[in-house]
Amino acid sequence: MRASVITVGQRALSSTRDYGIAVSFVVMFVALSLSTTTFFTPTNMVNLLDQSAMVGILAAAATLCIISGVFDLSMSAVLTVSAIIAVQTTNHFGVAAGFATGILVGAGLGLMNGLLVNYGRINSFIATLATGIVFRGLAVVVTEGQLVATTSRSFGVFNDASPVFGITTGSWLFIAVAVLSGLLLSRTTFGRAVYAVGGNREAARLSGIRTRVVSSFVMTLSGSLAATAGLIGASRASSAQASMYTGLELSAIAAAVVGGTSILGGEGTMWRAVLGVFILALIGNGFNLLGLDPTYQQVVQGALILVAVGTDQILRRRRF
Amino acid sequence: MTDQLTKQPHGGAQATPAKAGSFLLMQGISKSYGGVPVLTDVTIGFERGRVHGLVGENGAGKSTLMKILAGIIRPDRGAVLKDGTPIRVQSPRDALAHGVTMITQELSLVPRRSVLENVLMGRLAQRGGWVQSRANHARFLELRDEVGFDDLDPQALAGALPLAKQLRVEIMRAIARNAEVIIMDEPTAVLTTSDAEQLLVLMQRLADSNIAVVFISHYLEQALSVTDTLGVLRDGRLVTGGPTVGQTADTLVRSMVGRQVDVLYPEPEPVPHNAPVVLAVRDLRRGQAVRGVSFEIRRGEILGVAGLVGSGRSETARLIFGAERADAGEVVVNGKTVHPSSPSIAMRAGIALVPEDRKTDGLVLGRSVRENISLASLGELSAGGVLKRRKERRETTALMERTDIRAATTEGPVWTLSGGNQQKTMFSKWLLRRPQLLIVDEPTRGVDVAAKVQIHQLLRDLAAAGHAILLISSENEEVIGMSHRVCVMRQGRIAATFQRGDTDTEAILATAFDGLGGEDRGRKA
Numbered sequence: 001m002r003a004s005v006i007t008v009g010q011r012a013l014s015s016t017r018d019y020g021i022a023v024s025f026v027v028m029f030v031a032l033s034l035s036t037t038t039f040f041t042p043t044n045m046v047n048l049l050d051q052s053a054m055v056g057i058l059a060a061a062a063t064l065c066i067i068s069g070v071f072d073l074s075m076s077a078v079l080t081v082s083a084i085i086a087v088q089t090t091n092h093f094g095v096a097a098g099f100a101t102g103i104l105v106g107a108g109l110g111l112m113n114g115l116l117v118n119y120g121r122i123n124s125f126i127a128t129l130a131t132g133i134v135f136r137g138l139a140v141v142v143t144e145g146q147l148v149a150t151t152s153r154s155f156g157v158f159n160d161a162s163p164v165f166g167i168t169t170g171s172w173l174f175i176a177v178a179v180l181s182g183l184l185l186s187r188t189t190f191g192r193a194v195y196a197v198g199g200n201r202e203a204a205r206l207s208g209i210r211t212r213v214v215s216s217f218v219m220t221l222s223g224s225l226a227a228t229a230g231l232i233g234a235s236r237a238s239s240a241q242a243s244m245y246t247g248l249e250l251s252a253i254a255a256a257v258v259g260g261t262s263i264l265g266g267e268g269t270m271w272r273a274v275l276g277v278f279i280l281a282l283i284g285n286g287f288n289l290l291g292l293d294p295t296y297q298q299v300v301q302g303a304l305i306l307v308a309v310g311t312d313q314i315l316r317r318r319r320f
Numbered sequence: 321m322t323d324q325l326t327k328q329p330h331g332g333a334q335a336t337p338a339k340a341g342s343f344l345l346m347q348g349i350s351k352s353y354g355g356v357p358v359l360t361d362v363t364i365g366f367e368r369g370r371v372h373g374l375v376g377e378n379g380a381g382k383s384t385l386m387k388i389l390a391g392i393i394r395p396d397r398g399a400v401l402k403d404g405t406p407i408r409v410q411s412p413r414d415a416l417a418h419g420v421t422m423i424t425q426e427l428s429l430v431p432r433r434s435v436l437e438n439v440l441m442g443r444l445a446q447r448g449g450w451v452q453s454r455a456n457h458a459r460f461l462e463l464r465d466e467v468g469f470d471d472l473d474p475q476a477l478a479g480a481l482p483l484a485k486q487l488r489v490e491i492m493r494a495i496a497r498n499a500e501v502i503i504m505d506e507p508t509a510v511l512t513t514s515d516a517e518q519l520l521v522l523m524q525r526l527a528d529s530n531i532a533v534v535f536i537s538h539y540l541e542q543a544l545s546v547t548d549t550l551g552v553l554r555d556g557r558l559v560t561g562g563p564t565v566g567q568t569a570d571t572l573v574r575s576m577v578g579r580q581v582d583v584l585y586p587e588p589e590p591v592p593h594n595a596p597v598v599l600a601v602r603d604l605r606r607g608q609a610v611r612g613v614s615f616e617i618r619r620g621e622i623l624g625v626a627g628l629v630g631s632g633r634s635e636t637a638r639l640i641f642g643a644e645r646a647d648a649g650e651v652v653v654n655g656k657t658v659h660p661s662s663p664s665i666a667m668r669a670g671i672a673l674v675p676e677d678r679k680t681d682g683l684v685l686g687r688s689v690r691e692n693i694s695l696a697s698l699g700e701l702s703a704g705g706v707l708k709r710r711k712e713r714r715e716t717t718a719l720m721e722r723t724d725i726r727a728a729t730t731e732g733p734v735w736t737l738s739g740g741n742q743q744k745t746m747f748s749k750w751l752l753r754r755p756q757l758l759i760v761d762e763p764t765r766g767v768d769v770a771a772k773v774q775i776h777q778l779l780r781d782l783a784a785a786g787h788a789i790l791l792i793s794s795e796n797e798e799v800i801g802m803s804h805r806v807c808v809m810r811q812g813r814i815a816a817t818f819q820r821g822d823t824d825t826e827a828i829l830a831t832a833f834d835g836l837g838g839e840d841r842g843r844k845a
Contacts, residue, residue, distance in 0.1 A: 188705050189698040196695055199684035206643055206673065206681055207696040207749070208664040266686045 020311075021260055025275050028282045036289045046166055048278075048285055053174035054229040054245070056277045058252035059259075060181045061225035063273040066256055067185070068218040069198035069265035070117055070124035074109070074132035075226040075249035080139045080242060082106040082227035083234035087148045087155070095154045102234075103227045109135060110223015114216030124219075139242035149239035158235035170232040177225060182270035194218060199266025254301070255280050258308045279304070342401075343368050343532060344420070344501055349388060349398035351381075351556075356739075356766055358384050359395070359556040366501060366532045371523050373547035373564065374536045377576050377829070378629050378794035379765075380553040382536045383425075386503045389534075390422035391415035419500030423490045423507060431479025436460050438478045439492045463496055467522075484515035491522070502526060503534040508542055509630065520546045538628055540569045540833055552576055573833065577796070577825040585776070585801025588622060588820075589784040595619040596654070598788035599671075599757045601640060604649030609635040611812035613649070617757065617788040622779065624803030625792045626828045632812040633792045634676050637759045640790075641673040642666040653757065667696065670756035674746045674763060676792075678739075682746045685735040689727050690716045692734050693748045700753075719748040724774055740771025747778065758782060759790040764798065776802060796825040808832055 033040040058075050065072045082102040090098030113131055117124045158170035185191040193214045196204035205211050229248075234240040259276025261268030280301055287297040342365025351359040359381045366372050374382045387393040389400065391409045399406050402418055409415050415422075429438050436456060437444070445455040460474050469488045478489055487507055494502050504523070508516035516539075523533050523546055537543045543550060544564060551561040552575040560575045595618040604613045610632045617623045625633045639646045642660030651658045653669045660666040663673075675681035683692055693716045694701050701712045716730065723744040727737055734745055743763065750758060760779070764772040779802060783789050793799045799806050806818045808831040816831045 187707055187709070189702045189707060190705060192691060192695065192698055192707070195687055195691070196684050199686045200680075202681050203684050204695070206641075206663050206675060208662075208667045209695070209698075210662075210664070262686075266684060 021258070021272050021275050021279070025279055025282070028279065028286070032282065032286050032289065038289050039285070042166065044285070044289075046161075046168070046171070048281055049171040049174075050168050051285075052277050052281045053168070053170045054232050055248060055251050055255065055281075056174045056274065057177050057225050057229040057232070058249055059255040059273050059277045060177050060270065061222040062249065062252045062256045063259070063261050063268055063270055064181060064185070064194065064218050065124075065222050066253070066261050066263060067198045067265060067268045068194045068215055069201065070215060070219060071253070072110075072113065072128050072219060072222045072226075073125065073249055074113060074128040074135055075222065075229075075252065076245045076247060077132040077135035077139070078106050078109045078223050078226040079230035079233065079248065080240065080244050081109065081135050081142075081230075083230035083240035083244065084139055084143055084148055084242070086227075086231055087150050087234055087240045088142075090150050090152050090155050095152055095157075098150075098152075098155065099231055102231050103224055106227020106230065107220050107224040110220040110226070111216065113223065114219030117219065118212040118216050136242060136246075143240075143242050145242065147239050147241045151238075156235050156238055158232045170235065173228065173232065177228065178270060178274050181225075182274075185270055190214070190217075195266055197265075251280070252277075254305050257312075258304055260308065260312070262312050263309065264312075276308075342366060343403060344389075345401040345404075346385070346389060347399045347401060349385065349395045351384060351388065351393065351395050353766065356768065357556055359388075362398070362553070362556070362558045364551055364558055364561060366534060368500065368530045368532050369527050370548040371527045371533045371535055371546050373543040373550040374534060374553065375538070375540060375543055375550065375572060375576070376553035377796075380576070381556040382553050383505055384556075385553065386422060386505060386534060386536060387424075389415070389501075390420055390503060392422065392424075416497055419498060420503070421494040421497060421499045421501070422503040423487065423494070423505065425505050425509070427483075427486050427490055429478040429486055429489060431477070433478060434474060435472055435476050435478055435481070435489050436474035438489050439463065439474075439496050441493065443496060459496075463492055467492055467495060468525075484511050484519075487511070487519065491526075499531060501532045501534065503536070505536045506538065507535075508537065508539060516542065538833065540572050544569065544572075569833070573826060573829050577829055585797075586780070588780050588802065588804060589620065591618055591621045591804055595621065598654060599640070599790070600650075600652040601636075602650040602652070604636060604639055604651070605647045606635065606639055606644060607647065609812055610639060610646070613809075613812075613814055615807060615814065615817075617790060619786050619788055620783050621805070622783050622789045622791055622803045624799035624806040625790065625809060626794075626796055626799045626806055627809035627815075627832050629794065631809040631832065633809050634761050635812075636809070637673060637761055637790065637792060640666065641671055641759060643673070643675075667753065667755075672696075672750035672753060672755035672758050674743075674750055674758070674760045676761040676765070678742050678746055683734050683742060686733050688731045689720065689725065689734050689737070689745055690730045692745050693719055693752060696749050697752045715752060716748070719752055723748050723751070723778060738768070738771075740767035740774075743767050743771065743775065747775070751782075755787065757788045757790065759792070761792045762794065763791065764793070764795070796828045800825065800828070810834065 038044060061072065061075060082105045085105050086098045086102030089101040113128050116122050116127045116131065158168065158173065160169050161167070162169055162172060185194065193204065193209045196207065196209055197211045197214050201211055233245055255276040256268065256273045257263060257276070258279055259268070259273035261273055283301055284297055287294055345365040347363050349359055349362045350357070362385060374386070376382050384393060388395045389409065391412045391414050394410060400409050401407065407418050409418065430441070439460060440456055445452040445459065457474065464470065464472060469492065472485065472488060478486060481489070491502070508519055511519060520542060523535060527533050535543060535547060544567060547564045549562060550564045550567055552559050552572060554576055597616045597618050600616045602614050604610055613632070613636050615623065627633050638644045640651055640660060642663045642665055645661055651660055653671065658666065658669040679685065684695065690712065694712050701708055701715070720730065725741050725744045725748065727741060734742060737745070763779070764775050767775070779789055779791065791799065791802055800823060804820050806823055806828065807814045808816045808828050810832055818827070
């Protein structure tokens with residue numbers, strides 16, 4: 001009897017986490033629409049989506065990584081190296097080759113992370129912290145500290161508004177990444193393996209799952225997605241440099257966590273992580289439109305992350 | 321050496337545990353986990369200057385009882401009295417304040433710090449936050465003289481020492497904390513014979529310096545040779561307690577057996593004598609854990625494996641399943657040699673393993689029952705990497721009905737289920753693969769009686785349907801009641817094999833305990 005009461009309470013709390021994020025998003029959205037005339041306008045909506053595109057793609061990667069039980073702190077560095085190489089390749093071989101090379105470089109660096117973590121048995125937090133520093137160092141070497149730019153008109157394609165609602169191509173890329181990685185997690189055997197590896201690695205191994213292969217592939221995917229975000233960034237500026245988007249992975253991890261992804265692994269969903277991205281973006285947008293002191297914006301965003309992690313801890317503590 | 325080992329009765333005081341007037345008395349202690357009682361109304365006393373032994377089968381409750389005394393576990397009911405006054409033991413800190421320390425099987429040293437720091441942990445001499453190195457060193461040497469561990473280097477890293485010395489560091493730490501009671505949980509299990517002998521001598525020296533020593537052991541000869549009193553636990557109850565004098569290994573084994581029969585075991589379907597051999601294992605080896613194991617199981621047969629924890633039972637199962645790689649040996653399934661270097665290879669050969677510990681090895685606790693059941697069969701439940709969700713739902717639901725998993729929803733996380741339902745979830749996961757050989761390790765540990773009966777029926781049905789089953793259990797009644805044949809393992813080898821009807825719990829225990837650490841030590845007269 002007592003057990004079932006606990007279970008009901010548990011379920012209530014865990015559905016708070018499942019849908020609390022959706023409710024908060026709707027409440028914020030409606031409140032901003034009512035309190036300002038500038039929020040719910042086509043221009044602001046398109047801007048909001050465009051601002052979220054890069055961090056959103058990284059958040060999709062962070063969600064995959066965290067669910068599978070690893071952290072990737074090298075994402076912004078991978079992004080930078082890929083963007084630089086994409087720009088340089090474009091200048092020699094054209095845009096298509098530039099984009100393809102950028103993605104391949106990202107995948108290669110991600111694979112390197114995956115091998116270090118799974119076969120070198122180095123903790124992912126430390127391994128990617130270190131490779132992140134190395135990759136950014138390589139970016140300085142490759143560019144000799146200079147900005148690399150391209151004059152190719154079509155390189156800026158991700159900054160172009162598409163015919164549909166005037167949404168940029170970069171934003172469409174983010175939407176595609178979110179949908180595809182969501183399907184990957186929820187509808188494929190690979191997704192199931194990702195949850196199992198992050199939830200209980202030994203149980204996954206004893207169920208015949210090749211845990212190191214799964215985990216290495218997740219990190220390779222993370223590198224490719226970071227490169228994708230890098231292409232959008234370079235495309236917007238028609239250039240790239242070694243110091244671009246430093247620390248962007250931290251915002252992405254924050255968004256994933258606000259979206260209810262458990263930092264202990266094995267739990268989380270893509271749609272909630274995407275809502276996490278939007279909630280953090282709405283806070284920034286709201287401060288801006290309401291004319292509030294932007295200093296407090298960081299305080300609010302930070303507090304929100306603590307609330308999200310705290311909820312996760314409470315949910316886990318009740319388990320035993 | 322040897323004559324120190326010969327028991328000399330201390331003083332003339334009677335060595336009866338458990339009665340009023342004890343220095344330390346545990347009274348009416350009960351503890352259960354998820355409705356399954358582990359300890360029931362245990363009353364036992366300990367005296368200064370005595371070595372008290374505690375023996376019993378696997379899972380009899382020895383360690384739990386002592387962890388309660390040391391404040392590591394809280395009892396559901398019962399009290400602890402020191403010199404007749406009730407004391408609060410809610411945490412290891414409380415227990416330490418009352419002079420109780422426990423040296424657990426998994427030692428609790430800080431491996432990367434020095435011996436000195438480990439011994440004086442929490443008691444380092446300091447002034448204004450600055451550690452007083454010279455004072456600490458002097459204190460360490462003083463302690464070392466007291467216990468006579470002259471070869472213990474204060475600067476050595478604790479983790480780099482051999483186990484016997486790590487144990488000494490733990491004992492020194494206990495003394496440094498002015499311990500009045502030192503509990504040792506199976507301390508000799510990991511030691512070589514000569515190290516174990518030295519430890520027994522040390523226990524007596526500790527008792528001579530007016531400390532109460534509690535010695536939990538599987539090694540009956542050691543317990544008989546060193547203790548003043550012996551308590552035997554069976555199914556969480558203290559069945560005998562009293563002076564060691566007059567006890568023998570035989571009388572102890574007799575006290576240990578005789579579990580209450582809570583489950584009836586119908587006769588399993590006979591195995592036709594022309595049934596083909598499903599699994600043949602030949603001379604399997606890995607390190608010290610598995611030292612040359614050979615056996616065969618035929619279609620429809622349940623082979624039981626009994627033995628003490630650490631006798632190599634689970635390790636053998638893990639080698640066959642590829643969870644660990646064997647150093648040598650052969651695994652043959654249906655006449656074909658398999659090299660199980662990973663679980664997936666063993667799985668493809670038709671082997672399944674329901675592991676001993678469902679929380680760490682068996683289940684992804686945060687995921688749903690459905691996802692846990694389909695986890696080992698993702699390939700069969702998908703096409704081109706995409707899950708066939710309707711097929712998955714259909715097959716998992718069918719299995720949940722077959723194994724009678726009672727869950728409010730198939731989508732809730734598996735940790736919200738009872739132990740019995742969690743166990744059935746693991747069974748369902750493997751039954752979905754229709755394995756030829758099902759290995760089950762402690763299939764009914766921590767489940768209620770109703771679920772236990774269901775699991776037993778399931779195993780009999782599977783055998784009758786032509787599966788071969790390897791059943792590992794610490795509950796000897798279960799092994800005897802379920803199996804066509806019973807192997808008893810001891811120290812990494814199969815010590816004896818009994819046909820159904822040819823054995824009882826006493827014979828199994830006698831085989832499992834026989835000669836452990838006792839060969840070269842004369843039994844106490």
